[in-house]
Amino acid sequence: MITRHEAYDLSRRNTFGMKVSCRLYVEVTEPEDLLTLDFDALPQPLFVMGGGSNLLFTRDFPGTVLHMGNRFLHPSGVRDDRESGVRNDKEYGGRNDGAFVIPSEAKESLVRIPAGIVFDDFCAWAAQEGLWGPENLSLIPGEVGASAVQNIGAYGVEAKDIIETVHAFDLRERRFVDIPAADCGYGYRTSNFKTVWKGRYIIMAVTFRLSLAPTPVLDYGGVRKALENRGVILEGEGMGPETYATLGILEGGAQPQVGRDGGAQLRRVSGPIPSSLTPQIIRETIIAIREKKLPDPAKVGSAGSFFCNPVISREHFERIVATAREENGPDCEVPHYEVGDRVKVPAAWMIDQCGFKGMRLGGAQVYPNQPLVIVNATGDATPQEIIALEQRVIDTIRKKYGIELHPEVEHVGAQLADNQRIK
Numbered sequence: 001m002i003t004r005h006e007a008y009d010l011s012r013r014n015t016f017g018m019k020v021s022c023r024l025y026v027e028v029t030e031p032e033d034l035l036t037l038d039f040d041a042l043p044q045p046l047f048v049m050g051g052g053s054n055l056l057f058t059r060d061f062p063g064t065v066l067h068m069g070n071r072f073l074h075p076s077g078v079r080d081d082r083e084s085g086v087r088n089d090k091e092y093g094g095r096n097d098g099a100f101v102i103p104s105e106a107k108e109s110l111v112r113i114p115a116g117i118v119f120d121d122f123c124a125w126a127a128q129e130g131l132w133g134p135e136n137l138s139l140i141p142g143e144v145g146a147s148a149v150q151n152i153g154a155y156g157v158e159a160k161d162i163i164e165t166v167h168a169f170d171l172r173e174r175r176f177v178d179i180p181a182a183d184c185g186y187g188y189r190t191s192n193f194k195t196v197w198k199g200r201y202i203i204m205a206v207t208f209r210l211s212l213a214p215t216p217v218l219d220y221g222g223v224r225k226a227l228e229n230r231g232v233i234l235e236g237e238g239m240g241p242e243t244y245a246t247l248g249i250l251e252g253g254a255q256p257q258v259g260r261d262g263g264a265q266l267r268r269v270s271g272p273i274p275s276s277l278t279p280q281i282i283r284e285t286i287i288a289i290r291e292k293k294l295p296d297p298a299k300v301g302s303a304g305s306f307f308c309n310p311v312i313s314r315e316h317f318e319r320i321v322a323t324a325r326e327e328n329g330p331d332c333e334v335p336h337y338e339v340g341d342r343v344k345v346p347a348a349w350m351i352d353q354c355g356f357k358g359m360r361l362g363g364a365q366v367y368p369n370q371p372l373v374i375v376n377a378t379g380d381a382t383p384q385e386i387i388a389l390e391q392r393v394i395d396t397i398r399k400k401y402g403i404e405l406h407p408e409v410e411h412v413g414a415q416l417a418d419n420q421r422i423k
């Protein structure tokens with residue numbers, strides 16, 4: 001079904017809560033509808049949106065906003081459990097009296113999820129089914145379609161780690177295509193859909209490869225500690241075979257399998273997984289961590305992390321360390337991560353060091369609990385106020401650290417004219 005709304009109010013369709021509208025809003029619920037939609041007759045430009053959780057509308061949108069609202073999980077062909085990693089296009093999964101049939105020898109499961117499903121609903125479903133893969137991505141707002149555009153990531157896992165195929169409608173050729181993940185150009189919060197293919201595809205569904213054997217990723221953002229605080233006993237460094245052995249869930253000699261945590265050789269689980277370590281408990285732990293740090297979009301408008309974390313040369317990093325020690329004393333540590341021979345510095349740290357935490361400009365505010373996030377603190381912040389605060393942060397970081405911060409949030413709409421900006 002295709003539903004059209006003219007002069008559509010988008011304020012409830014973007015998590016930033018910007019009070020903007022679009023000339024035409026088109027909701028599509030069946031992929032096949034796209035074959036009948038007359039794209040040439042739609043007001044231009046055309047923008048495809050998901051849940052609106054990574055967008056900053058800078059003004060009323062002059063063209064068409066299209067949303068893929070397909071949310072129906074077809075009972076057959078949703079899931080394909082397979083014994084080996086060998087590609088097999090035959091879909092034989094299905095429901096049996098409401099439950100999925102999992103062949104006992106299967107190691108992984110391919111699940112095809114419609115674009116319009118809320119990503120966290122997919123995470124909840126996978127955890128409930130005991131399927132490993134998306135648990136660390138729990139509670140990230142937005143929909144399944146966008147997860148493949150954004151390569152969403154959190155707590156050491158990125159969508160690309162579990163995406164097998166992206167099913168899309170090619171607007172140039174007007175036909176459906178299946179794009180293997182390897183061709184999608186995935187990188188840190190990016191993909192070809194955001195860059196060279198921008199505007200070409202409407203994503204209909206994503207096939208994820210989920211694991212029936214445990215593949216926990218615990219060594220990021222305090223997940224391990226939070227699990228231990230919940231009474232889950234995890235011994236050893238990292239979740240390699242030793243840790244599994246400690247947990248008593250591995251038997252030696254089983255077929256080796258490459259884990260997602262940097263290639264650790266995780267052997268196949270032959271016994272029951274202890275109830276203390278399940279995708280569900282990891283999901284709950286991640287949710288608890290996120291709820292403390294990040295604003296709930298239902299209460300405070302934001303689009304999550306506003307800036308990307310910059311990656312700089314080692315020499316540049318050393319200069320930053322020197323400046324930080326001059327200012328804060330010789331013991332000052334600058335948080336960072338090695339990325340090959342370069343260094344990633346958390347933008348949040350720099351923003352905090354510049355005294356922005358909690359700073360307000362009109363209705364826009366640097367979120368006090370996580371300075372990487374800009375929020376619509378009053379509920380009626382304007383795009384101009386958000387952009388003015390963004391610009392102030394960028395200018396200050398450039399001046400102090402010689403680093404150009406780039407927004408992670410996508411700005412939709414024409415650039416504001418200079419005289420419309422708030423300085």
Ligand SMILES: Cc1cc2nc3c(=O)[nH]c(=O)nc-3n(C[C@H](O)[C@H](O)[C@H](O)COP(=O)(O)OP(=O)(O)OC[C@H]3O[C@@H](n4cnc5c(N)ncnc54)[C@H](O)[C@@H]3O)c2cc1C
Binds near residue numbers: 143152154
């Ligand atoms: C509180 C909060 C916390 C967040 N935390 C994280 C986090 O931890 N990690 C993270 O990676 N992100 C995070 N985000 C950002 C956001 O949730 C993700 O970027 C998410 O994938 C956006 O999904 P969406 O459906 O809202 O997409 P939208 O914001 O609507 O769109 C995002 C992009 O995807 C494109 N798009 C959407 N659907 C389709 C489709 N069907 N076909 C083609 N293109 C499409 C749009 O054109 C746009 O370019 C957070 C956001 C908020 C508000």
